[in-house]
Amino acid sequence: MGRIARSVPVLLLAIVATLALLVLTRFVGLFFGSVSRGETSLGWLPSDLAIATGVLVRFGILVAALLLAAPLITGTDEGALTRVGFVVLASAALASTPLIASAAVGLSVIYGRRLRIGDIADVGGRSGRVRELTLIEARLEDEDGCVVRVPHLLSLFHPTRIRGRPPLVTVEISVDPSTDLERVRELLLRTASGLGSRARAALVAIDEGGAHFRATMACDGDDVRGRWLTAVAQALAAAGIPLGRAPASSGGA
Template identity: 25%
Template sequence: MGAMSTAGNAADIWWVGLAWTAAATVLAALLVRLLWLVQDKAVARLRAWLVLLRRKQGHAAIVSTYVDHANSGVQWVVTALSWGLIVLVIDLWASFVLQQFSWTRSWGLRSFDWLMDVLGQFFSATLGAVPGLLTALLIFGLARLVSQAQCLLLERVERGEVRLGWLDKDTAGPTRRLAQVVVWLFALAMAYPYLPGSNSEAFKGLSVLAGLMLSLGASSVVGQAMSGLSLMYSRALRVGEYVKIGDTEGTVTQVGLFATRVQTGMGEEVILPNSVVFGQPVRNFSRLVEDGQFVLHTAVTIGYTTPWRQVHAMLLEAASRTPGVAAVPAPYVIQSALSDFYVEYRLCAQGNNNAPRRRAEALSALHANVQDVFNENGVQIMSPHYLADPPAPQVVPAGPWAPQRGEALQPPAQRGQPGASVGL
């Protein structure tokens, strides 16, 4: 009877264990299903929030550039959390099921104790890291407030709404970016000791690796950045100015930290590294003139037999016919060289619109008008070269060469032919 009673009790315990196992299995399956549903709902909600944020911000660079990465990151984080909870549910289910049967109860107890020990260590470490995390968050929050305050001030300086004696609007932009970098680097240095694991060997090794990579690979980048800062704070270039850097001529559209962009009048945009710009002479055609204007000049070489006063008058006439040349200040002509066979005349004027295409068009129109005026007055734009001594000295005969108002610009009859067309 005792054996039969023991067998009956064992059978009852077996069936009770099976019943609890079935109930635990159903409950675990429901929990796993619920976790999957919560994961899908959370991902959908977060993506909808990102889309709404993108619409509110318009085409802000930080949103439009990284929205796809944010979607992927959100899905990865939520999926990792859900899988962690699923593994926890499965481990609890396995421990509970193993404890329902006598021959596996010891395994279930050890598994449950191990799980509780791991969870205890995790929550203990998390609670221990909370004060440090709160301190780091406080430091980053203060850094954000300081960064926003200086950004608001320097943006107003950049727009010309606020004037500071030691800072103008041209250097307010790079100063704002530099101040942001300094504030966040200072905040990171202050918050680093409070980050969890900052004293671990892994964290120290990662810091050494990052420093080594920066020291080996950032020399050229730092050089470019220093050149860019030198250009910005020396005010050698400003956006909108017409300049010539080496063989590149055009309007400056951007002076960045690493490169300078110049738009030519031929539909091109040239990107020059700041180290190249910093190491070459820069000719600025806009700095010393009024806003919206630029310096415009061209040169011709005419022989000595053509009166210089006549050449001056013809060049000024060509400038007055050109729509893109400003009347005030008045154009003028200088004789820049007395060469062996000709005189070099340079016409200097100012343009009306400081744009690369307008400057190219104005210079082209000026060259066309110079040719027209010289052709109308019978003077060839040619540079004679010496081959032999002429039969008579080729000099300008005496006469009233200063043209009066209303008089023609023709040379005197005794010359017989334009001096510039005579090859010596």
């Protein structure tokens, strides 16, 4: 009976604290709900982020109550509520490990100047122009104009290839192996020089199906590869050079 009598004030205080916690979390949920519906405006928080922010704030209030308020109420920091708070905090930290790892890699990418805004690069297995760099991800714009968000963590598993500014454009052409191959190479270089810079062309393979050339140039613009292929096709037709069969594994012309 004496122990029960001594625990009554603590129980009453715990009930009052629990009710206050429920009222506070309910108020936070209603407040951010009104922000998401446009009834309340906040200059620092867009309406589409209000619901997610409300969940994070309520989660933080719950963890803080378990870690800070529970020892004050019970008079000891070894209680079950405090241990539950530590378990919840440790679980959240473990679940955030990929996010924290991605942010750590992002620090080295941003401050090490490995990527710059405007670069054409292959990042995490995706290709495009770098439009924005954050601690968590690199935002690329692909050939279709779509935004591709690539977490920095993927750069640990895929090599990063920076094509530079302006980017390198590559075409592969197969012609009849009986034609003048040096003339074909000069034709590729001449058409590339009319569109960009740093033009290179090389004969990479030859077989009974054709002589296979690979050419690159640096050029920035819309549909550069299509315009280059059109110019090459017109030049080959004007010179009377027939096309060959591309290798089975190649995506060239």
